[in-house]
Amino acid sequence: MKKRVVAVMMAAVTAAGLLAGCGGGQGTDSGSGDAQSTEEGKVINIYSWNDEFRTRLEAVYPEVESTSDDGTVTTLKDGTEIHWVINPNQDGVYQQKLDEALMNQADAAADDKIDIFLSETDYVYKYTDADADVAMPLTDLGIDLDTDLADQYDFTKTTASDQDGVQRGSTWQCCPGVLVYRRDIAKDVFGTDDPTAVGEKVKDWDTLKATAEELKSKGYYTFSSYADTFRVYGNNISEPWVTTGETTVKVDQKIMDWIESSKEWLDAGYLDKTVKGQFNDDWNKAMGSSSKVFAFLLPPWGIDFTLSPNWDGDTGAWAVTNPPQEYNWGGSYIHAATGTDNPEHVKDIILAMTAEKDTLLKISQDYLDFTNTVSGMEEAAADDAYASDFLGGQNAYEYYAPVAENIQIAPLSSYDQGCVELIQNAFSDYFQGNVDFDKAKSNFETAIKERYPDITEVQWPE
Structure with missing residues (x-):
């Protein structure tokens, strides 16, 4: 990791009064995250700042078997466990904890490696930075951007891309204001x-x-x-x-x-x-x-x-x-962590949660999210089933959709x-x-x- 990238990534740590030592950066070697790895790990570690992504994944991801009573472990049908590592956004705590873990990623035991982490629009670019190389290019997972993500809003793809235009994240939601x-x-x-x-x-x-x-x-x-x-x-x-x-x-x-x-x-x-x-x-x-x-x-x-x-x-x-x-205000981006030992699981989760229209429409109905397929949101805008009781029976998607289409x-x-x-x-x-x-x-x-x-x-x- 280059010196300037480390300085930016560890700003939250220094602000909290902690040492900002590199502790073993990852450089640009993403070989351990190759989607062709032959054996997947037994634990998928997902870092986030709240339970927004977890609740949606549990509701719509077809591979979910069960979740522990305290919400910290979700078990998939193949026996793989998702461990949810949640730290609050307030005072930079989430980024501080995430940065420390990313900087130790190369030396972490397989079951301790970060597999997926989330970022917000306000700081997504910090994590998609090509020099940092902490978020894998989606193509390295085997995701075809031209087919798998063809229906996503263009601005979300731009937001999740590095300075060279390489997409390193994906989102289930858009946030048109x-x-x-x-x-x-x-x-x-x-x-x-x-x-x-x-x-x-x-x-x-x-x-x-x-x-x-x-x-x-x-x-x-x-x-x-x-x-x-x-x-x-x-x-x-x-x-x-x-x-x-x-x-x-x-x-x-x-x-x-x-x-x-x-x-x-x-x-x-x-x-x-x-x-x-x-x-x-x-x-x-x-x-x-x-x-x-x-x-x-x-x-x-x-x-x-x-x-x-x-x-x-x-x-x-x-x-x-x-x-x-x-x-646009906000948006949660899903990233595959460089060095993950679960590339196939990570790929499947990203595609299921950000690219399948029917799944995203269910999220829109259940959680009122404006989700990330253009055709899906056009359907929602014309369907009374998406009306909101809180808004007096109004279908807000009629107003969300035109804004989303014009966001630069x-x-x-x-x-x-x-x-x-x-x-x-x-x-x-x-x-x-x-x-x-x-x-x-x-x-x-x-x-x-x-x-x-x-x-x-x-x-x-x-």
Whole structure:
């Protein structure tokens, strides 16, 4: 592993105060992961940060025999055991544990080797990096990209590819973002909660700004927080935060546009000043029935995992419509770990869970995921069987599908998670009036260099 790749991969470890020694890297030798290996191991180790993938695999993978009561071991029909190694995403714990295991992969005993690991879009590029070589090219497993994965959305294949265009992961889900709004507030302000009519009120940023003034006049906030709009801007940047081989963070103009609009909207009263960021108590409460927040910008998982659990009112109070701009937020990618002693099992799991339309449609029906076959999602969008009780019987796939078809995934880098987190943290203080604009910029520069010691410079657009 090259020195810079090690530095990026171990950033979570150093941030946690641990030693960042290499401990035996894998180099570029992927021979032990050759799909032609004659004997498969008896244990498949899968690393993830929650049970999302496990629950879906148990529900639809035909080779599952049983799962232990504590959910840590799934036994397949051939007697092979899947051992689930789960560590939380919070504070970089998952990546820290995964990085340590990957760096010891070459010397690990067969039953201790990582076979599959998952990554999120915010840091997928760190693990698909060709120099790191910790995720196998799918073709090395014997997967034919032109036939086996022909029906996947192109942007998901791009996201899971390295800097040379070699695909090193696959996903069962897409995460097209939509605008999710309160029906009662729409009726009060616009006289209708019809998704088409509301969609016209939010169809682009200029129109949405005028609508925000309408909402304000009736005592409502358009969104809860400046963080709610970040993913729309951040998913549409034109160049990566850090270009491969360089040590300079380049802040895209789209990020500056987000900063400018966030400050303007907060000062105008279109956002709730008491809600600072996301995934905190104030943000959760903004999704409750006593809130004055009209809408959230969320992908399918956001509705299922955050909005629905936080809503304490009647079912059917929310609906979805088009966002002001197409964007993608999130996505869990499945990787075959270089050095796996179970290449045939890994191949079968990846194909079963990310390439078979009927299986993915079952996941969509059971878990409301927008899954990764174009033809399947076109079918779902036209089928009332995919309507959501939470959304008052609305079929959200009618709105997910057009967004997914138009997503142009932002150029990725190995530094995305840190840049995304730290730019928001630094400018949150600016939005709240705690620091001035130049101090927020300086704070970001300091924070990003502390997170990634190999970063030497931050460039801001003119």
